[in-house]
Amino acid sequence: MKDIKIALVGQPNVGKSMLVNSIANSHLHVGNFSGVTVDKTEVLFDHEGYHFTVVDLPGTYAFTDYTIEERVTHQYLTSGEYDLIINVMDSTNLVKNLQLTSELMSMGKNVVIALNMSDEAKKEGIDIDALRMSKLLGIPCIKVSAITKEGMGELLDALIATKELSTQNSKLVFSEPTEEEILNIEKYLAKHKHQSINSHRNIAINLLKNDKATYKLLHSDPIWTELQSIIVKGSKHIELHHNTDDVREAFAEEYLSFNKGVVEEVLTQVPSRKESSITTKIDNILINPIVGIPIFLFLMWGLFQLTFTIGSIPMDWIDGFFGWLGDTVGPLIKNDDLRSLVVDGIIAGVGAVLLFVPNIVILFIGIALLESTGYMSRVAFLLDGFFHKFGLHGQSFIPLVSGFGCSIPAYMSARILKNDRDRLLTLFIIGFMSCGAKLPVYVLLIGAFLPPEMAGNALFAIYISGAVLGLIAAKILKLTAFKGPEEPFVMEMPKYRLPSLKLVWHTVFTKTMMYVKKAGTFIAAASILIWFLSNYPHNATIDKEYESKIENAQSADMKKELANEMQSEHLEQSYLGTIGKFSEPFFAPLGFDWKMSVALQTGLAAKEVVVSTLGVLYAVGDDVDEQSNSLIGAISKNIPFASAVSFLVVIMIYLPCLAASIVFTREAGGVKYFVYLFVFTSSVAYGLGFIAYHIALRFSS
Amino acid sequence: MKTLSECKIDHKVKVLKLNASKELKQRLISFGIMRGTTAEILKYAPGRSTMEIKVGKMKIALRTQEANLIEVETI
Numbered sequence: 184m185k186d187i188k189i190a191l192v193g194q195p196n197v198g199k200s201m202l203v204n205s206i207a208n209s210h211l212h213v214g215n216f217s218g219v220t221v222d223k224t225e226v227l228f229d230h231e232g233y234h235f236t237v238v239d240l241p242g243t244y245a246f247t248d249y250t251i252e253e254r255v256t257h258q259y260l261t262s263g264e265y266d267l268i269i270n271v272m273d274s275t276n277l278v279k280n281l282q283l284t285s286e287l288m289s290m291g292k293n294v295v296i297a298l299n300m301s302d303e304a305k306k307e308g309i310d311i312d313a314l315r316m317s318k319l320l321g322i323p324c325i326k327v328s329a330i331t332k333e334g335m336g337e338l339l340d341a342l343i344a345t346k347e348l349s350t351q352n353s354k355l356v357f358s359e360p361t362e363e364e365i366l367n368i369e370k371y372l373a374k375h376k377h378q379s380i381n382s383h384r385n386i387a388i389n390l391l392k393n394d395k396a397t398y399k400l401l402h403s404d405p406i407w408t409e410l411q412s413i414i415v416k417g418s419k420h421i422e423l424h425h426n427t428d429d430v431r432e433a434f435a436e437e438y439l440s441f442n443k444g445v446v447e448e449v450l451t452q453v454p455s456r457k458e459s460s461i462t463t464k465i466d467n468i469l470i471n472p473i474v475g476i477p478i479f480l481f482l483m484w485g486l487f488q489l490t491f492t493i494g495s496i497p498m499d500w501i502d503g504f505f506g507w508l509g510d511t512v513g514p515l516i517k518n519d520d521l522r523s524l525v526v527d528g529i530i531a532g533v534g535a536v537l538l539f540v541p542n543i544v545i546l547f548i549g550i551a552l553l554e555s556t557g558y559m560s561r562v563a564f565l566l567d568g569f570f571h572k573f574g575l576h577g578q579s580f581i582p583l584v585s586g587f588g589c590s591i592p593a594y595m596s597a598r599i600l601k602n603d604r605d606r607l608l609t610l611f612i613i614g615f616m617s618c619g620a621k622l623p624v625y626v627l628l629i630g631a632f633l634p635p636e637m638a639g640n641a642l643f644a645i646y647i648s649g650a651v652l653g654l655i656a657a658k659i660l661k662l663t664a665f666k667g668p669e670e671p672f673v674m675e676m677p678k679y680r681l682p683s684l685k686l687v688w689h690t691v692f693t694k695t696m697m698y699v700k701k702a703g704t705f706i707a708a709a710s711i712l713i714w715f716l717s718n719y720p721h722n723a724t725i726d727k728e729y730e731s732k733i734e735n736a737q738s739a740d741m742k743k744e745l746a747n748e749m750q751s752e753h754l755e756q757s758y759l760g761t762i763g764k765f766s767e768p769f770f771a772p773l774g775f776d777w778k779m780s781v782a783l784q785t786g787l788a789a790k791e792v793v794v795s796t797l798g799v800l801y802a803v804g805d806d807v808d809e810q811s812n813s814l815i816g817a818i819s820k821n822i823p824f825a826s827a828v829s830f831l832v833v834i835m836i837y838l839p840c841l842a843a844s845i846v847f848t849r850e851a852g853g854v855k856y857f858v859y860l861f862v863f864t865s866s867v868a869y870g871l872g873f874i875a876y877h878i879a880l881r882f883s884s
Numbered sequence: 885m886k887t888l889s890e891c892k893i894d895h896k897v898k899v900l901k902l903n904a905s906k907e908l909k910q911r912l913i914s915f916g917i918m919r920g921t922t923a924e925i926l927k928y929a930p931g932r933s934t935m936e937i938k939v940g941k942m943k944i945a946l947r948t949q950e951a952n953l954i955e956v957e958t959i
């Protein structure tokens with residue numbers, strides 16, 4: 184079995200992810216590079232005796248290294264740890280896509296071009312002569328459609344053929360003065376017998392257009408000083424010819440005229456219905472200055488209503504299932520301690536977390552739809568003016584909305600913001616957008632205190648007030664810690680597309696699996712730990728004391744009451760009780776009892792753990808009759824309304840989870856930022872929790 | 885000199901010069917906004933702080949602040 188490692192490169196939204204899904208077909212194995220990173224995704228599959236590894240790189244318009252995503256892609260491509268490149272293109276916009284191809288052509292790696300979206304091109308009356316294009320560029324060009332799967336076989340054949348091939352030669356042709364300068368440098372390199380993997384012509388092009396990676400490569404070479412003066416002179420000449428002082432602008436213009444020439448030869452456009460008329464029509468409504476924003480708010484509201492109403496149906500089944508599982512497994516285990524570990528620790532803890540899978544799936548579907556239809560950019564366009572007032576950026580909207588799903592991809596998608604200050608600011612307030620893992624806590628508390636018909640609205644209000652708090656926090660930070668010039672706002676408004684079920688399913692599935700996996704590993708472990716801390720040390724004298732009391736009790740009710748009392752006494756003198764008691768005075772101004780204090784602290788590990796902690800803590804002190812079986816019942820019985828409100832406020836604002844904190848630290852670029860974030864969010868959470876508690880006290884009394 | 889931010893909806897213009905910093909210029913160029921290309925003004929967002937233009941087949945949103953750095957002539 185031979186290995187082929189392929190880098191998948193293309194501009195954003197050309198269908199890279201979709202294509203990789205289609206090529207790999209059923210033997211798909213998607214895995215992330217390193218732990219939580221979603222930088223580059225690797226897909227592995229086998230075909231005709233070859234073992235393929237495809238690396239799906241973040242989309243880039245050009246190698247200007249303007250955004251971090253562009254930097255990631257550029258770095259990977261210059262690292263050379265792959266055999267060849269698939270350059271994915273949108274067939275309906277060749278000229279623009281070829282700009283990136285031109286840059287790829289001087290990298291010295293074999294390229295195969297996938298002319299994707301050929302189904303859409305056909306509809307728009309565009310016909311591309313792929314054979315002629317292959318000849319002109321010296322690169323195999325294959326018409327494909329990731330949706331209809333047309334051309335997949337040919338693409339794979341071309342990949343194998345190109346892998347076996349020696350190096351391709353770039354057929355880029357430049358204007359006369361540029362060619363002259365390229366030749367000049369080429370000759371110089373040849374004269375000095377310069378050894379390199381890349382061709383001399385490519386090196387010359389890269390040097391002239393100021394490519395940093397190539398500079399670095401030659402920097403320590405003895406010929407460098409002499410070469411440098413030739414480069415500087417050459418670049419000046421080219422700049423003069425283009426009447427600019429920016430050689431990269433000159434090269435962009437060179438590429439453009441070459442690409443226009445190519446497209447003229449290979450593309451025939453049959454006049455057809457106005458191609459983008461549908462997008463224009465939809466835009467007339469969705470980004471209408473008057474109704475645009477109300478429509479957006481309505482859609483968001485709808486999403487939260489759905490999350491609650493549809494989500495609650497399978498929740499009952501899941502709840503029932505874990506209740507049944509506990510009842511069935513329990514009697515099979517003879518050892519008391521072990522049974523308690525399995526039933527009260529693992530099953531109760533993991534069950535409490537899995538209970539919220541339906542809600543999370545719906546939320547993820549909503550966000551995936553926003554992203555894949557092209558609506559997300561419209562919202563960024565609509566809201567930029569508004570966001571700008573708070574010192575944010577229209578594109579901050581994208582990480583902020585992703586923050587409603589999970590903070591980790593949100594932190595990572597903040598990379599689209601180039602300016603470090605803007606990015607940091609966005610990173611700091613992503614936590615205010617309640618992530619999917621906080622949802623279970625909200626659902627639990629809302630369910631415990633409000634009638635079902637209010638639940639959707641309450642949830643919407645929580646999310647909105649989180650977002651508003653975030654904006655206020657942004658403004659304050661912008662005026663104090665993050666003063667300075669802003670980042671420009673330039674963004675593509677992609678065509679509207681019907682969401683591909685497969686792609687939505689794929690993203691929702693992977694994200695949900697991540698959640699479930701967390702429940703199975705991390706949270707199961709945390710549940711065991713919490714179970715242990717809440718059951719030990721076991722004080723036998725309490726048992727003795729109550730045993731006789733219970734025996735002597737008159738009625739069944741008395742017996743039950745005494746049993747509960749005994750269990751809560753056990754809990755109080757357990758390790759967890761000790762921790763909770765120790766921190767209770769600190770949280771007392773917020774109205775938390777020690778159980779809530781503990782849940783809050785375990786929640787630093789992950790928000791799902793808050794629910795499982797409450798599950799373990801309250802399940803232990805609870806009876807097993809039908810009504811009080813569910814955690815929601817236990818909460819409404821044991822937690823006063825005002826305390827629940829302040830608990831909710833604190834959950835809304837404080838740190839999302841350990842994994843997110845790690846990603847934050849990495850994305851922000853230092854531990855000191857994490858310390859700032861911790862102090863900032865914790866003090867805001869504490870302050871607002873305190874205020875909320877006292878307001879709620881007024882209302883409930 | 886006229887800039888892109890001064891244009892009315894539905895006008896078609898030709899880009900004459902990018903008065904932006906080197907970095908922003910590269911960004912604009914990577915979106916296809918460069919000397920000699922034509923652009924069409926499509927929409928303004930509420931408050932006129934952001935505008936949508938069409939360059940080639942691509943629709944691009946940009947702030948009027950940045951559009952102010954793009955010198956154009958009406959065609």
Ligand SMILES: Nc1nc2c(ncn2[C@@H]2O[C@H](COP(=O)(O)OP(=O)(O)O)[C@@H](O)[C@H]2O)c(=O)[nH]1
Pocket residue numbers: 193194195196197198199200201202242299300301302303327328329330331555556680681682683686
């Ligand atoms: N009509 C059509 N749509 C496609 C094709 N490939 C991808 N898409 C759609 O284009 C959008 C962007 O695709 P995606 O794979 O996310 O692009 P990426 O940003 O390059 O990874 C999605 O809505 C896809 O459904 C294709 O061959 N034909």
Ligand SMILES: [Mg+2]
Pocket residue numbers: 199200201
């Ligand atoms: Mg993608």
